[in-house]
Amino acid sequence: MKITVNRSDMTEAVSNMQRVVSSKTSVPALEGILLKADEDKLELCAYDLELGMTTTISAKVNEPGRAVLSAKLFTDIVRKTPGDTISLDVDEKNIATIESGVSRFTIVGIPAEEFPELPKVEDGEDIRLTSSVLKSMIRQTVFAVAESDAKPIHQGSLFSMDGGLLDVVAVDGYRLAKRTEAIEFKNKLSFVVPGKTLSEVLRLLKDTEDPVDMYAGKRHIMFKIDNYIVISSLLEGDFLNYKATIPTTSRTKVIMRSRDAIESVERVSLLINDRIKSPIRCVLSKNEIKLFCTTSMGRASDQISAQIDGEETEIGFNNRYLLDALRNTECDEIKVGLSGPLNPMTIGPKEGESFLFLVLPVRLKND
Incomplete structure (x- = not known):
């Protein structure tokens, strides 16, 4: 050669x-x-x-x-x-x-x-999305893919298509991320793509309206992105019945600016590191959320202005899981739902239902 x-x-x-x-x-x-x-x-x-x-x-x-x-x-x-x-x-x-x-x-x-031959994707279904839409859907969910192999099926994201809607869902036992988009594919189909595959696909995708084709077979999936072809095994097993985990009502509803929430959580997280861990304590009262963190390094407090309707409540979160969700909202204002200190928090856009994040709370110890 x-x-x-x-x-x-x-x-x-x-x-x-x-x-x-x-x-x-x-x-x-x-x-x-x-x-x-x-x-x-x-x-x-x-x-x-x-x-x-x-x-x-x-x-x-x-x-x-x-x-x-x-x-x-x-x-x-x-x-x-x-x-x-x-x-x-x-x-x-x-x-x-x-x-x-x-x-x-x-x-x-x-x-x-x-060098072994790559598998062929035969008898597959062709799903077409624009590059920017698929990039957004993967980016807003892949952070919640399970890192542990306790349940291998959750080391990937579920792609579920039904009635012209595509849901991409990731869960890891502590949080859930779901992204929804209308697509032209009308059939009913579902499969689970490994998180590693999605991370590589995400790197290749661009914020353009160029088409991306996914060919989903029984055991493999192929992505055609510009002049790249990515072929991956699919994960097998029973994915969590995620719809049953999503709260249908909220006792406390909050509207706030996502950037304010991110910056506030980042500030109180300065006392937390890989060795020193402590939950972020959130106290929701009339039109404000107060955040507290106490570790062996010291104490921190901060607050966020918010529109709060419903019960006042106090709830704790793992700072990393909370930040991951907030950083991936990708919108200016978010809608938060709470139903008590031990039930999962929902995070979604102020308008519409393009994404939904669930974050499980941490049980707080009494001071």
């Missing part, structure tokens, strides 16, 4: 590919990026047996061919080469010579035959 490519094109491609490459595997080829040169293009592929990504960039191909190169080493070389173009020459013994400007590297490759 002998090719010449634009350095910036190659840098972007290998940087995205490297995140997908398996870091711990008994198959050496999976620690590499598969390069396939043909005609006037170079195809790159990375795969960790659960998540795969491919992309194509323009190339001057003097000799077509295939090779697997160490993802970390090749990416580091590409990023640091000084020239505007990169020349790559791989011989029959899989010895790769990389030249750019005055730099020249010779590294050992792996036979392309050892």
